[in-house]
Amino acid sequence: MGPAFAAVGAGIAALLESTIASRYHIFGAEVQISLVLAIAVTLVFGFEEGMTWAFVGGLCLDFFSMRPLGSTVFVMLVAVAITTVAEPLLSRSRYAGCVIACVVVTPIYMVLADVTTGLLQTASPSLHLTTLIAGSAANALVAAVLAPLVIGIKRRAENRERVLWWR
Numbered sequence: 001m002g003p004a005f006a007a008v009g010a011g012i013a014a015l016l017e018s019t020i021a022s023r024y025h026i027f028g029a030e031v032q033i034s035l036v037l038a039i040a041v042t043l044v045f046g047f048e049e050g051m052t053w054a055f056v057g058g059l060c061l062d063f064f065s066m067r068p069l070g071s072t073v074f075v076m077l078v079a080v081a082i083t084t085v086a087e088p089l090l091s092r093s094r095y096a097g098c099v100i101a102c103v104v105v106t107p108i109y110m111v112l113a114d115v116t117t118g119l120l121q122t123a124s125p126s127l128h129l130t131t132l133i134a135g136s137a138a139n140a141l142v143a144a145v146l147a148p149l150v151i152g153i154k155r156r157a158e159n160r161e162r163v164l165w166w167r
Contacts, residue, residue, distance in 0.1 A: 003052040006041060010057030013037050018064035034061055035109055038076055040098045042083045043090060054080040068120035075112045079105050 017033040024031070034057040042050025058073030065072075083090075083101050090097030 003048055006045070006049040006052040007056040009037070009041075010034065010053040010055075011060045014057045014060035014064060018061060032106070032109070034058070035076065035079060035106065036098075036102055038080055039083050039101045039105060042080050043087060043094055043097050043101065047080075047084050050080040050084065051077065067117055068122075071116040071120045072113065074116055075109055078112060079109045082108065 013034045017031075021031050021033050034053075038050060038053045038057060041053045054076035055073055058076035059069075061067070061072040061076075062069050082105055086101060086104075087097075090101055
């Protein structure tokens, strides 16, 4: 398959999961197409394709579902890592291995997804005048410290790129 095809497949699966599959429930539960395919790709094609699928699929799911960026990526990578560790036990029968891995990994995925999404959501700031003034002052202080550093790095790079015309 290769990592490039895994990335394209993960993007398509994430799009399907966030649009069509989110409307249909089986036994009252939403199907995670990207997770199931990430487990299958890991068991069938190997670690590299599974990690590519998890990273791109998780990133696309975060983007399409408006979740905190990186929350689904982390959980998908953990799910693929667990699948990779269990691969020697599940490799005798790939079909049964995929089903067993989904049964075992899905609850771990769901708990971790709930925890990471909750942890990564930012609290919305209140828009009081004092908060706005304090935020502006804090950002100005940070800019006063960091701006000379960034300007110095830029000037140093420009000096290295400057070509002397007489040499």
